[in-house]
Amino acid sequence: xxxxxxxxxxxxxxxxxxxxxxxxxxxxxxxxxxxxxxxxxxxxxxxxxxxxxxxxxxxxxxxxxxxxxxxxxxxxxxxxxxxxxxxxxxxxxxxxxxxxxxxxxxxxxxxxxxxxxxxxxxxxxxxxxxxxxxxxxxxxxxxxxxxxxxxxxxxxxxxxxxxxxxxxxxxxxxxxxxxxxxxxxxxxxxxxxxxxxxxxxxx
Amino acid sequence: xxxxxxxxxxxxxxxxxxxxxxxxxxxxxxxxxxxxxxxxxxxxxxxxxxxxxxxxxxxxxxxx
Numbered sequence: 001x002x003x004x005x006x007x008x009x010x011x012x013x014x015x016x017x018x019x020x021x022x023x024x025x026x027x028x029x030x031x032x033x034x035x036x037x038x039x040x041x042x043x044x045x046x047x048x049x050x051x052x053x054x055x056x057x058x059x060x061x062x063x064x065x066x067x068x069x070x071x072x073x074x075x076x077x078x079x080x081x082x083x084x085x086x087x088x089x090x091x092x093x094x095x096x097x098x099x100x101x102x103x104x105x106x107x108x109x110x111x112x113x114x115x116x117x118x119x120x121x122x123x124x125x126x127x128x129x130x131x132x133x134x135x136x137x138x139x140x141x142x143x144x145x146x147x148x149x150x151x152x153x154x155x156x157x158x159x160x161x162x163x164x165x166x167x168x169x170x171x172x173x174x175x176x177x178x179x180x181x182x183x184x185x186x187x188x189x190x191x192x193x194x195x196x197x198x199x200x201x202x203x
Numbered sequence: 204x205x206x207x208x209x210x211x212x213x214x215x216x217x218x219x220x221x222x223x224x225x226x227x228x229x230x231x232x233x234x235x236x237x238x239x240x241x242x243x244x245x246x247x248x249x250x251x252x253x254x255x256x257x258x259x260x261x262x263x264x265x266x267x
Binding site (some may be wrong): 070184 | 261
């Protein structure tokens with residue numbers, strides 16, 4: 001198919017096409033899998049996004065990177081799947097449970113639960129070990145909570161759009177997003193920032 | 204005066220909707236006095252940045 005050549009050209013004019021495409025595909029799969037938590041569904045979404053990218057190659061103007069373009073398509077494919085699933089009821093989120101234990105009776109942080117100073121956490125973004133912990137923490141969030149959080153932070157949807165897609169009230173959406181952040185920060189603090197930041201201390 | 208539980212909730216909501224003037228003032232006052240909640244706010248900001256630059260995504264920190 002002549003298209004194949006065109007796709008490869010779009011990814012990189014100077015060679016290494018197949019391996020680049022494979023690397024993008026594997027990133028896309030990880031991206032989709034984190035959000036859908038269902039391997040066949042994630043693989044389908046990636047496949048469809050790549051196929052759509054392939055077909056629409058003529059519309060790719062080459063100004064942005066091929067990767068951002070194919071990710072823009074992947075976002076739609078993921079949202080499609082979430083929309084299909086939103087008809088299945090999300091397990092109801094228990095409004096009070098979980099984080100009350102971090103606060104005293106007046107609602108102030110208990111001394112041992114007070115959020116710590118993470119220093120300059122941006123340097124962690126280069127650390128593969130950090131990302132392993134980050135993904136594990138994401139996967140530990142309840143499914144419905146994680147779904148809302150990732151629509152907000154991975155897919156970049158506005159809260160109003162999320163509510164609409166999932167048929168939730170805005171207020172409920174905010175509560176769920178807050179619970180996701182509380183859960184994720186607690187997990188990262190205990191499993192990364194306060195535990196020697198991964199591999200360093202094990203040496 | 205807000206307690207930490209309410210302040211943390213407002214920090215979070217402020218990332219998802221525009222807070223009202225009263226909310227911003229009372230949150231600002233609480234944050235000025237509470238280091239734990241200031242840390243919470245920085246952590247929540249970091250979570251947003253981290254998600255944006257997740258290695259499985261399309262954007263790397265070194266590119267814009």
